[in-house]
Amino acid sequence: MPDLSYLRTLDPNRFKIHGDQPTMKAVVTTGNGGYEKLDYCNVPIPIPRPGEVLLRVLAAGVNNTEINTRLGWYSSSVQGGTEHLSENVHEPDIKDGGWNEETPFPFIQGTDCCGEVVAWGEGTNWPDIGKRVLVRACMRLNGFDYLDNLWIASDFDGAFAQYVTAPASEVFEIDCDWSDVELATIPCAYGTAENMLHRADVKEADRVLVTGASGGVGSAVVQLAKRRGAYVIAVTGESKLDVVRSLGADQVIPRGSDLSTEVQDSSVDVVIDNVAGEQVGKLLKLMARGGRYASSGAIAGAMTTIDMRDFYLKDLTLIGCTAWDEPIFSNLIDYIEKDDIRPLVARTFELKDIATAQKEFLKKEHFGNFVLVPPL
Numbered sequence: 001m002p003d004l005s006y007l008r009t010l011d012p013n014r015f016k017i018h019g020d021q022p023t024m025k026a027v028v029t030t031g032n033g034g035y036e037k038l039d040y041c042n043v044p045i046p047i048p049r050p051g052e053v054l055l056r057v058l059a060a061g062v063n064n065t066e067i068n069t070r071l072g073w074y075s076s077s078v079q080g081g082t083e084h085l086s087e088n089v090h091e092p093d094i095k096d097g098g099w100n101e102e103t104p105f106p107f108i109q110g111t112d113c114c115g116e117v118v119a120w121g122e123g124t125n126w127p128d129i130g131k132r133v134l135v136r137a138c139m140r141l142n143g144f145d146y147l148d149n150l151w152i153a154s155d156f157d158g159a160f161a162q163y164v165t166a167p168a169s170e171v172f173e174i175d176c177d178w179s180d181v182e183l184a185t186i187p188c189a190y191g192t193a194e195n196m197l198h199r200a201d202v203k204e205a206d207r208v209l210v211t212g213a214s215g216g217v218g219s220a221v222v223q224l225a226k227r228r229g230a231y232v233i234a235v236t237g238e239s240k241l242d243v244v245r246s247l248g249a250d251q252v253i254p255r256g257s258d259l260s261t262e263v264q265d266s267s268v269d270v271v272i273d274n275v276a277g278e279q280v281g282k283l284l285k286l287m288a289r290g291g292r293y294a295s296s297g298a299i300a301g302a303m304t305t306i307d308m309r310d311f312y313l314k315d316l317t318l319i320g321c322t323a324w325d326e327p328i329f330s331n332l333i334d335y336i337e338k339d340d341i342r343p344l345v346a347r348t349f350e351l352k353d354i355a356t357a358q359k360e361f362l363k364k365e366h367f368g369n370f371v372l373v374p375p376l
Contacts, residue, residue, distance in 0.1 A: 001143035002051055002169050007156045010104050014157075015043045025375055026161035027354050030106045032072045035355040039106075046157070046165045048121030053168050055133065059184035059348075060159035061112030062357050062370040063216065064299065069103055069154055078302070103154070110159030110372075111137045111152055114183040117171070124168045132180070134333070135159070136170040137187040138195075138324040149323040160351060162374045172329060176336050182343035183336075185216075185369035190332050190341070193220035193272075195324045196294040197228065198331075200270045204229030209268045209286065211275040212299065213249065214240040216344075216369050221272050222247045223341045230270075233263060243367050259286060266314070270294070277301035284310040294319040344368030351375065 017023055023042040030037045048054040068074060113135040117127050127133055141148040152158045152166065174183065202208055208225045212218040213234035225232050226248035234249035241252045253262045259282060268286045271293045273279075277300030284306055287293065293316060310316070335341045346368035349357040357370050 001140070002167060004139055004141050004150060004167060006049070007139070007150055007167075010107065010156060014046070015106065017042065017044055021045075024162035025351065026108050027110075027351060028106050029066075029070055029109050032070065032103070032105075035358070037070055038354055038358075040352050040354070043108075043161070045163050048119055048124070048165045050122040051124055051167055051169075052121040052165045053117050053124060053127070053171055054119040054121075055113065055115030055135070055164050055166060055171070056118050057110075057113060057115050057159050057162055057164055057374050058132070058180035059114045060110040060351075060372045060374070061184045061186075061188065062354075062361055062372060063111050063188045064297070065111055065151075065154060065188065066109040066160075067358055067362065069109065072103075104156065107153075108157040108159075108161050108164075109153040110161065110164070111154070111188045112184050112371075113137075113152070113159035113164060113166070113187065114180045115159070115164065118163070120168075121165075126168060127171060127173045131173050132183075133171045133173055134183060134187055134329075135164075135166045136172065136324070136329040137191055138322070139167070139170050140323060140326075144326040147323045160354065160372065162351075172333050174333055174336060176339075178336065178343060181345055181348055181371045181373065184371045185343045185345060186332060186336065187329075189216035189369065190220040190224070191324055191328055192217050192296050192321070193224050194331055195328050196272050196296055196319070196321045197221065197224055197270075198325055198328060199319050199321050200272070200292040200294045202228050202230050202270055206230045206269040207233065207267060207288075208270045208272060209233040209235070209263065209283070210249075211235045211271075211273045211279070211283075213244045213252075214367055215274070215299075215364075217274050217297065218272075219244070219247060219344055219368070220341075222249050224335075225272075227335065227340050233268070235259070235275075237364075240367055259283070274298070275300045276304055278304060280304040281306040281310070284314075284316060287314060287316055289314045290316075292317045292319060294321055296321040346370055348373055 208230045214236040274297030276298035346366035351374040
């Protein structure tokens, strides 16, 4: 495993243009705040360092995490859900608002990258020039025996640009007939979903309850859990019941329903919950002895209350999932190439229209993923 610690060190002058230096269009996020912090501008094309490749970005997905990072939601000072965040943020940069350490403003966000290899850094000769690739969004800083991790577009520059550099070890060739836009829906949402299912050891005949099943991660969980042979109980908004059912969910429950009347207590083997908030305690009551609860998000609120007796008397396991395990991304590449999963594209936008895309994204009226396309 190569040393990736250098990714924490960003040149503060990297966005300054000198002389006739080649430039590209990019969205630079300049600090915590509203859409005014998204600066669509010219910046120098990055030069790949030793061990890196330069990619032309073909398409870049839109995720909650870019919005949450810009607004500082990961700060311990924020206790509400992401839907309560205001775009009118007037506070100074929130020091603990990023994923690992202080958010490296100004920087380029964009967690999902489908790209084409156009150049190599010193000591690198793979993947071949011209190959279409996906970038593993979550990188393990000290190897897979340790949980220390770095995320593209949260800890260093990402894909909301015409070009991006990435360590060659984190770039995966892909051979399929999916479009660039379809591939750009995969890394963050499907990687996060597969990691939770992997950590929770979901297997055939497990009863898996998925909250937020129409969201990017939730809809990926439904597909990936069905691929493993699980019985899937999906919770989603009333208007999206049919589309979630079309992904293979065995039982679909409207959000806001009394789950205790829809699902028998102590009958669920695995809960995959990125909604959280006040419902966590109720979810634990639905879980069978030895059940596994996995989460990588808390869109309804980071604070919750549980009955510890449900936790320990039923020998439950609570699993936090941020760092992706080693097989996760190669699994996804394999699933795509075998047509085991399908992409869910809601809308595409030009990169310059990122503010419009994020505004539409926050309405939560769509099903599937939003994708940004940089200029050619």
